[in-house]
Amino acid sequence: MASPATVAPDHFVDLRGVSLTYGEGDSETLALEKADLSIAKGEFAAVVGPSGCGKSTLMRLVSGLMPPTTGAVFVAGDRVTRPLSCVGMAFQNPTLLPWRTTLANVMLPLEIVQPHCRTFRRDRQKYVRMAEDLLASVGLSGFSSRFPWQLSGGMQMRASLCRALIHAPELLMLDEPFAALDAFTREELWSVLQSVWMEKRFTVIHVTHDLREAVFLSDTVYVISKRPGRVVGRTSIELKRPRTLDDTYGHEFNEYVHALRRRIGEVRAQ
Amino acid sequence: MKPSRALETIMPWMVTIGIFIVWEVGCLAFNVPAFILPRPSVFMEVLFRLYDPILHHAEQTLFTTVIGFALAVVFGVLGGVAIGASSWVYDSAYPLLVGFNSIPKVAVVPVLVIWFGIGSVPAVITAFMISVFPIIVNVATGIATVEPELRDVLRALGATRIQILFKVGLPRSLPLLFASLKIAITLAFIGSVISETVASNEGIGYLMVAASSRFEVPLVFAGLIVVAVMGVVMYAIFAMLEQRMTRWAFRDGRNG
Numbered sequence: 001m002a003s004p005a006t007v008a009p010d011h012f013v014d015l016r017g018v019s020l021t022y023g024e025g026d027s028e029t030l031a032l033e034k035a036d037l038s039i040a041k042g043e044f045a046a047v048v049g050p051s052g053c054g055k056s057t058l059m060r061l062v063s064g065l066m067p068p069t070t071g072a073v074f075v076a077g078d079r080v081t082r083p084l085s086c087v088g089m090a091f092q093n094p095t096l097l098p099w100r101t102t103l104a105n106v107m108l109p110l111e112i113v114q115p116h117c118r119t120f121r122r123d124r125q126k127y128v129r130m131a132e133d134l135l136a137s138v139g140l141s142g143f144s145s146r147f148p149w150q151l152s153g154g155m156q157m158r159a160s161l162c163r164a165l166i167h168a169p170e171l172l173m174l175d176e177p178f179a180a181l182d183a184f185t186r187e188e189l190w191s192v193l194q195s196v197w198m199e200k201r202f203t204v205i206h207v208t209h210d211l212r213e214a215v216f217l218s219d220t221v222y223v224i225s226k227r228p229g230r231v232v233g234r235t236s237i238e239l240k241r242p243r244t245l246d247d248t249y250g251h252e253f254n255e256y257v258h259a260l261r262r263r264i265g266e267v268r269a270q
Numbered sequence: 271m272k273p274s275r276a277l278e279t280i281m282p283w284m285v286t287i288g289i290f291i292v293w294e295v296g297c298l299a300f301n302v303p304a305f306i307l308p309r310p311s312v313f314m315e316v317l318f319r320l321y322d323p324i325l326h327h328a329e330q331t332l333f334t335t336v337i338g339f340a341l342a343v344v345f346g347v348l349g350g351v352a353i354g355a356s357s358w359v360y361d362s363a364y365p366l367l368v369g370f371n372s373i374p375k376v377a378v379v380p381v382l383v384i385w386f387g388i389g390s391v392p393a394v395i396t397a398f399m400i401s402v403f404p405i406i407v408n409v410a411t412g413i414a415t416v417e418p419e420l421r422d423v424l425r426a427l428g429a430t431r432i433q434i435l436f437k438v439g440l441p442r443s444l445p446l447l448f449a450s451l452k453i454a455i456t457l458a459f460i461g462s463v464i465s466e467t468v469a470s471n472e473g474i475g476y477l478m479v480a481a482s483s484r485f486e487v488p489l490v491f492a493g494l495i496v497v498a499v500m501g502v503v504m505y506a507i508f509a510m511l512e513q514r515m516t517r518w519a520f521r522d523g524r525n526g
């Protein structure tokens with residue numbers, strides 16, 4: 001299968017000369033400097049870089065939670081000026097609500113986002129089925145009536161992914177989603193995320209500092225320099241899908257990881 | 271070692287009765303006169319003998335306390351939401367609030383008497399003033415400490431501040447609210463009794479002041495016991511409500 005990056009790159013997400021400055025006066029810090037980034041529709045893009053390079057800033061900019069200081073962000077051809085509801089988000093911390101069951105947590109976005117919130121009460125059964133199906137697709141069938149604290153860390157993360165995907169967003173933003181998990185659970189979730197993505201083909205921006213994770217999951221890896229963050233590298237990962245955990249021990253896979261590791265090393269040394 | 275369930279229920283009673291026995295025996299052994307420190311058996315006897323008038327005063331105290339407390343819950347939750355949700359309100363109102371809470375409420379009662387006269391109103395207001403602060407602070411904390419990531423998730427979905435408040439802020443501050451209610455209800459009793467001792471013809475506070483001016487110390491202690499019992503009962507009611515409404519916050523205990 002050809003990587004979607006090579007097919008019709010119609011620039012679903014487009015950053016043009018985006019800079020962001022925090023604070024005022026002496027405490028002013030440049031978090032992101034003249035970032036140019038184009039991500040095609042259906043592309044799985046990973047953003048890697050040393051910590052404190054403004055990766056999370058990038059996420060908040062793209063989702064419209066924060067306006068850039070200079071430059072412009074375009075999503076689906078429109079300039080981003082306010083929070084985008086076509087975005088789903090998940091973070092390192094699963095942030096599930098402890099007083100809601102897993103099912104109710106996953107359905108939370110439907111109570112808020114248009115157009116679902118208007119028909120939520122009437123079509124409740126339909127939405128419950130939707131959520132149950134989504135939970136099943138990440139291996140959580142049978143856990144929908146459990147509370148978050150009755151789930152393991154990996155299961156909470158799966159539920160958090162479901163919450164990010166329930167309103168069928170066109171763009172999924174992941175901010176180091178698997179960083180707090182143990183190595184085995186993390187690799188398991190790579191496969192889960194890959195299969196969900198291959199089925200639904202939404203666009204993904206995945207912020208991580210795990211290079212193996214970036215290579216395993218993404219079509220394109222962007223390297224960002226340390227503060228002030230600049231996009232200093234772009235690598236297409238031409239491994240066929242679905243990728244398996246066995247692939248991660250193959251020669252080709254490790255070539256990619258090595259090359260990225262070297263690039264990051266150079267960036268850190270600057 | 272964890273004590274058994276039956277022992278856990280019976281323990282508080284055993285300890286209370288034990289203290290009363292030590293008290294009783296101590297007073298007898300050292301021959302303490304009743305107008306200095308009455309024995310439990312003496313003031314319990316007074317409690318039963320003067321059951322009707324004490325009940326009347328207790329009802330008055332309970333009434334003013336509950337009204338003052340109810341007002342404190344309403345204004346405490348509203349104030350807490352306002353302070354927790356807006357950093358502007360927080361910055362401008364918080365110092366005033368802390369200052370207000372530092373004022374000894376007993377010093378305010380005479381002013382209240384000038385404004386409202388003697389009776390239930392100063393007691394209700396004192397109970398309100400003393401119990402509203404912990405409620406405001408706790409609700410504000412719950413609202414202000416919503417995880418920023420979660421706020422981002424909801425804001426990106428187009429949630430309004432009101433929606434974030436109702437879906438996340440208020441539910442997550444419930445355990446804090448109930449914790450503060452348990453403190454506030456006992457404080458409310460203190461407030462109403464203080465006010466009654468200064469400015470009332472009714473209530474346990476009035477009863478105790480009247481009794482002590484006649485050196486009827488056993489009656490004073492009977493009054494103290496009545497207030498304590500009412501406080502414990504109200505506390506227990508809110509502890510029970512807390513268990514029911516915020517079960518999720520007590521996950522590692524018996525409900526897990």
